[in-house]
Amino acid sequence: MSMATTIKSEFERLRNTEVWRTIFRSGSGASNLHRAQAVQQNIFLHLFSVKVRSRALEFSPTWYLGALTLSTFFILIATGILLMFYYHPSVPQAYADMKDLQFVVASGVFLRNLHRWSAHAMVFLVFAHMFKVFYRGAYRPPRQFNWVVGVFLLLLTLLLSYTGYLLPWDQLAFWAVTVGSNIAKAVPFMGKQIRFLMLGGNEVNANALLRFYVLHCVILPLAAILMVGVHFWRIRKDGGLYVPEKKKL
């Protein structure tokens, strides 16, 4: 116990130093005002509510599905950046880079599998999250706009998953994207144009690979980060997490 007390007092001392205050703007103090300032005045924390009901931190209201989705997203960003160090989005090189990840990059298989499984997990968790929100009725006013943001985030997740599928440039990837882009072609009136825009040509080839790479690594992640920001900010502004009243037995 004394150990915990020591750590606590040391932390308080740290929060009072000038360096800490210069960076985080808030000082020490355990009053509600101090605590609120610590959250509000910090760029990283200000997205979150100053106060949460302790009930909201329990497992049952959320099953932590949103937080888990965010964790997989972070894992994907981290592993994705590492994978970008080893990958060339070019036809002769892309598949060879997969092989090199397997054969010569230290823990390369682990890296790739982590990225892949996290992606699968994220898609699963996003759906689970939305079901949970839907069946709990958490989409109702005042959170109706955040539901819409969530739908866009679902679409971004699916697009990220789909664009990433082409990058290994194996048979599975090639045919998946061939089929997918042919589905896009079925759009009435402008299907062909959409497909052309997607692939940068009329068949899955070097241009499609480059397009999917840029979408997967730049445009879609930036859009997702932006939307995640909006999503979190709106949680706070819409009155925190939706926590239904505990039913009295």
Added chain:
Amino acid sequence: MDNNNQPGPLRSRPTLRELAYFGVVSLVLLVSLAIAPAKNYFSDWRHYQKSYLKIAGERQSGTLVRSFQGGIRQTWIAKLGVVDRCESCHVNLTGALVGATGQPFRKHPIIPHDLEQFGCAICHRGQGPATSVEEAHYTTEAWEQPLLPARYLESGCGQCHLGPLQGAPRLNEGRALLSSQGCVHCHIVAQPDGNVLKPEDNPPPLTHIAEKTSREWIYAWIRNPQSYAASATMPNFQLNEQDAADISAFLMAQSTASPTSHIEITTASTAAAPGADASTEAATLYGASFCSSCHAVQNEAGNLVGGNFGPELTRVGAKVNPDWLRRWLSNPAAYHPATRMPHYRMDPKQVALLSGFLLAKKDSDFLANAHLAPASADSVARGKKLVTETGCAACHQINGVNPPQNFAPDLTHVGSRALAQVVFAPGMKHNLPDYISAKIHDPRSFGPGLKMPKFTLGESQIDALTTALLSQTDHAASFPKELIISGGRTSNYHPGGEAGRIMDDLRCLSCHAINGNGGDMAPDLTWEGSAVQRAWLEDFLKNPNTLRPALIRRMPKFNLSPGEIKTLTDYILTAYQSPGFDAQTMDAHALNADAAARGKQLFYAKYGCQSCHIADYKNDKGYVGPALTSVGNRLTPAWTYKWLKDPSALRPATIMPNFSLKDDEARDLTAFLMTLKAKQGGGK
């Protein structure tokens, strides 16, 4: 309640149970995270490098251990797309550690290429960039080309070396079989330089077949060619009785009269002289004409004796019509313009003797079961349909049936056919070499509707064919052009003029090559005019004898007239001269008795020529090279001198070594050889 500035109630502290859960989960996470670096550390290549260093340490090879470059080692050749990491485990390919024998430390056998020049997988297949034993050698989920079994390894050479290659006998045999078994009648086999393999089995035209043989023989033959002649090239189409009867009916019906069918060859002399004398005389004639250089006959022990260049003659009497045989022996080209058989100048008596001798080679059993109902119009029509469907016209010329186009799969890139495109027979291993060899071994086992017939091939022939086909890869087509070594022998040279007509009549090019065209059974004659002396050549054409005591195949005696011999000799001595080669350059004074005496010393003592050649029948026992007892009559001094200096410059395929003779040594040896002359009156 929250409007004061005091903190609200904190959640209770974690219980011990919660802490325990947290601890266990963290531990599991940590362990699972440790798996990846651990797998990385305990990799196959690290294991093998460690044991290599251990062996080296035990053998006290300190410098080897110190200079060893660990880590993943690779051969990277950008222009060939090669990234081979085999050396990561096979660390001793150069044999630096002597005596390390077990794989992966075995030394690579000496090959004509630097090991770094092409990497490993271009010849051995397998997955070059892989760094684990499993992935590098075997078929895995994402790799379908396992290591090539050693017996097909020469296919690697064949990707660049498109012609015959010394040191790759199996590849050479396979390529020769593709031509000689007639595979390339139906299948296209194109090489990276654009050369398309051509058939060399010379199937006879069937346009006048009714003159040559009977419908019963055709029926029995197409049902099972090998029951007529064990060595027959024609494959077994596994026809049923009805189909064979219909096809034979059609073939007889489509036959027309040959241009010489009206010529009657007198049979008077055979009729006049039957009996033991005649048959001995005929056998002598068969021997003297060297028929067995090309044609084989089964002897009583069941072994084939003779060459395989022409059809086997064991049961020829059961096949051919006597009149046709006599016309054929008198002039084969009249019946089959593209035949490889020479036109012997035989007189009617010789024709009668020889045909009588051949007609006696009968086997009454062969046609015993061929009882056919007379051919009906229906049968002929059905036969024509079968002939068209079976693709008979791909090999044989048949009236009214065009040669089929794109009849069989193109085999140009069969050596890298994707396994996804291959239909395997049940129970066979899913890899390309096994598929190809099973397909050659028994094509119909892959499905009853398939058209490819069954060939009679031995195991080693199937291996050779598989090797040749595996060399037909698609990446060979994308290799840099300077790597491709074409096969040569692609010219269409034909001698011209009167001599050309005689040479064509004698089918010289069936056996001899001249200026890149012709067979390889007999010496290349491109520079023959520089090599030989006129008197010898005339004598030889009059009565050929072999120069090499160990050879069975010999040049036949064609019974040329003196006029024909003069024409041929003039032409050969004039036209077939080596460029920049003057027969007069040899200084006659240099070839004196002193020089000859020194040359004899060199011949017997310094260079031991008698181990391969015979200069004196009494003492020498060399049977490898040609006998030199009368070389002074045969060769020109200039040719001999140049030959001694550098044999392979004159005949690239010769096995005679280059001894790097000094000028005066070559001159002395030439002087000695020129003294070796036949005794007066004989050219032997």
